[in-house]
Amino acid sequence: MKRQHELEEHYGKMTQAFRIWMKQAGYTDTTQKEYMREAYGYLESLEGAEVEQAAKMHVISFLVSKQRGAGDRARNRTLSAIRSFYTALIDFELAVRNPAMEVKKSKTEKNKKPVYLEEDELAASLAFIDGRYRARNIAIFLLMSYCGLRVGEVHRLNRSDFNSVRGTIEVFGKGRKWNEIPVPEELASVLTEVAQDRITPYKEQEDALFVSQKGRRLSIRQIQKIASQTFEAFKSEYPNAANKKLSCHKLRHTFATILLKNGVDIRVVKELLGHASIETTMIYTHVNNEQKKEAMATIRLPINI
Structure with a gap:
């Protein structure tokens, strides 16, 4: 991954908006850190392209690039992070659409029976x-x-x-x-x-x-x-x-x-x-x-x- 400061130079306003949005939304510190890491990875995958111009294909390509060795749970969590990232940008009027919402979550995880105690x-x-x-x-x-x-x-x-x-x-x-x-x-x-x-x-x-x-x-x-x-x-x-x-x-x-x-x-x-x-x-x-x-x-x- 590119050094974080390089991504900040180009996408700093958006990453700052995402941090503020997650904090006011009540996300835990752990989730904020994980989602920011996913956001930086996604931004690097854009290779300098503007975030608001990214399409469904860009999101899927990023998910595929991370899929090696990762299960459905990890894939869905990455997708949730990107969805939240775009939701934050829309709330702060830095974007008008959320291409990550056009990508479906893995059904395998959704159909998995929850573990519980009798x-x-x-x-x-x-x-x-x-x-x-x-x-x-x-x-x-x-x-x-x-x-x-x-x-x-x-x-x-x-x-x-x-x-x-x-x-x-x-x-x-x-x-x-x-x-x-x-x-x-x-x-x-x-x-x-x-x-x-x-x-x-x-x-x-x-x-x-x-x-x-x-x-x-x-x-x-x-x-x-x-x-x-x-x-x-x-x-x-x-x-x-x-x-x-x-x-x-x-x-x-x-x-x-x-x-x-x-x-x-x-x-x-x-x-x-x-x-x-x-x-x-x-x-x-x-x-x-x-x-x-x-x-x-x-x-x-x-x-x-």
Whole structure:
């Protein structure tokens, strides 16, 4: 890749617009870095051509150039980054069309069944959360698995976002959208305890609900580490789950799956997850082998055949 400063000389106004747009849109620091890296790669592929003159062919050519050894997930993430880049330019009136929207995402990934924990597995995994900050870590785990929060949303939670009287939390999610979520009574009790007993912040004005041992807002990476350590301990004792690739986001998958299996209207699940489109929620309407067996058990074949 060309040196970044060379690209900045030609496309600096656009890259600056993209940074500002992502920040005000509430993208996590990790996503911002990844999307900027993809944007620089795309700009280099234009070989000095003007961004607003690029067509669908340019986007596809860039995706193909990166496809060697990369799966559908990586391809779709790159496409999402380029789509966002053009959306930012349009918002700042630096472009009038988004050629990346004309490129379809990989169907293979969209049709892939989400990984999730069964309800008994989820309950069992909680027993492996231990240590000095057990209450805090359990609260984090429960927010992702029983309220469906993204790891970035947990990271951004403030004490003021939790209303213990109403039993709700205000979640600042994707697209800078606020979403009020009712909290189960048991979880509300845990959150109240965490809010009261949290570590004294390094900065007096810090309102973060989850604070690290150094007194700073718990980072996304630290939250992921808490989940990773819990999953490793859980899978060592539950071999049936050993092959599942578990992560913070898989807890969100679990939350959605449990609701739909319990008969909750998919439109309600969509709102709880903070999805912009019900099509995104549809990926959780998968069925498992036990449900298939139950369905087949309802069939009655003729006795005399």
